[in-house]
Amino acid sequence: MTFITGNAFDAKHLEIVPPFTKVNPPPAAPAVLSELTSLNPLRGHISAIHASSLFHLFQENEQLHLARALGALLSSEPGSMIFGAHRGLPEKGTPQRIGDDQRGNFCHSPDSWTELWDGVVFEKGLVRVDAKVIEMNRKNIEQAMGTGNMVVYGLLWSVTRL
Numbered sequence: 754m755t756f757i758t759g760n761a762f763d764a765k766h767l768e769i770v771p772p773f774t775k776v777n778p779p780p781a782a783p784a785v786l787s788e789l790t791s792l793n794p795l796r797g798h799i800s801a802i803h804a805s806s807l808f809h810l811f812q813e814n815e816q817l818h819l820a821r822a823l824g825a826l827l828s829s830e831p832g833s834m835i836f837g838a839h840r841g842l843p844e845k846g847t848p849q850r851i852g853d854d855q856r857g858n859f860c861h862s863p864d865s866w867t868e869l870w871d872g873v874v875f876e877k878g879l880v881r882v883d884a885k886v887i888e889m890n891r892k893n894i895e896q897a898m899g900t901g902n903m904v905v906y907g908l909l910w911s912v913t914r915l
Contacts, residue, residue, distance in 0.1 A: 755786040755787055755789060757789050757790070757791065757792060759791055759792065761792075761819055761822055761823075762815070762818060762819070762822075765791060765793075766791045766792060766793070767791070767792045767793060767822045767825075767826075768793055768796075768822075768825070769818065769821045769822050769825055770796060770825045771825070772797075772824045772825060772827060772829070772874070772875050772876075772879070773796070773797035773825075773827075773828070773829050774829050774879070775829055778797065778829065779796060779797030779798060781794065783795070783798040784798075792826065795826055796825045796826055797825070797826070797827070797828060797829065798826075798828055799826045799827055799828055799833070800827075800828050800830060800832070800833045800834075801833070801834055801835075801836075802823055802826060802827065802834070802835040802836070803835075803836060803837055804823060804835060804836070804837040805837040805838045805839060806837075806838070806839055807819070807837065807839060808820075808837075808839045808861070809839040809840035809841070809858055809859075809860055809908075810839075810858060811858060811859075812858055812859055813859035816859065816861070816869075817869065817873070817874075820869055820870065820873075820874045821874050823835055824870070824874040824875060824912075827912075827914060828914070829914060830914060831914055831915055832913060832914065833913070833914040834911055834912060834913040834914065835911070835912045836910065836911035836912070837910060837911075838907055838908065838909045838910070839907070839908055840860050840905065840906065840907060840908065841860050841861055841862060841863075841866070841884075841886050841906050841907060841908025842860040842861070842862055842886065842906050842908075843862060843886050843906065844862050845859070845860065845861050845862040845864070845865040846859070846860065847859060847860065848860050848905075848906070860906075860908070861884075861908060862886065862908075863884035863885055863886055863908065863910075866882065866884045866908060866910055867882040867884055870882045870912045871912075874912075875912075878915070879914065879915060880912050880913060880914055880915060881912075881913045881915055882910065882911070882912050882913075883910060883911045883913075884908060884909070884910040884911075885908070885909055885910075886906050886907070886908055886909075887906065887907050887909060888904055888905075888906060888907075889905045889906065889907045
């Protein structure tokens with residue numbers, strides 16, 4: 754198994770390039786995993802990416818950067834997908850803070866998440882985005898932080914190449 758550590762916001766590790774297509778395929782064959790020192794040689798060759806509990810840790814502009822970086826890794830083959838779950842909201846914005854968490858990071862809604870991937874990261878119509886918000890049972894956080902009846906929402910999603 755190969756584990757590649759790096760900063761997803763560092764172009765030396767994961768440079769943003771436009772997503773590859775059948776007309777514009779990756780310039781090189783897939784890399785040998787055991788020889789990798791960054792994710793860049795994998796651009797355009799990955800058929801499945803799991804990205805959970807990640808996006809909500811960042812501000813909106815950083816989430817866009819991360820989405821573009823991950824989108825560049827995805828193969829243009831139909832059915833290739835990025836999927837995951839993270840904190841979300843029924844309407845995009847900044848959620849109620851939990852305890853001492855003062856970051857106030859941005860949370861997407863299903864509509865804003867769909868718009869991000871289908872039209873910004875990928876050219877409109879090249880992907881199908883499925884996203885839904887669910888209410889999460891976070892009694893453990895409520896009890897630990899003394900927040901009462903706070904509602905925490907999760908965004909479950911997938912982005913699939915067509």
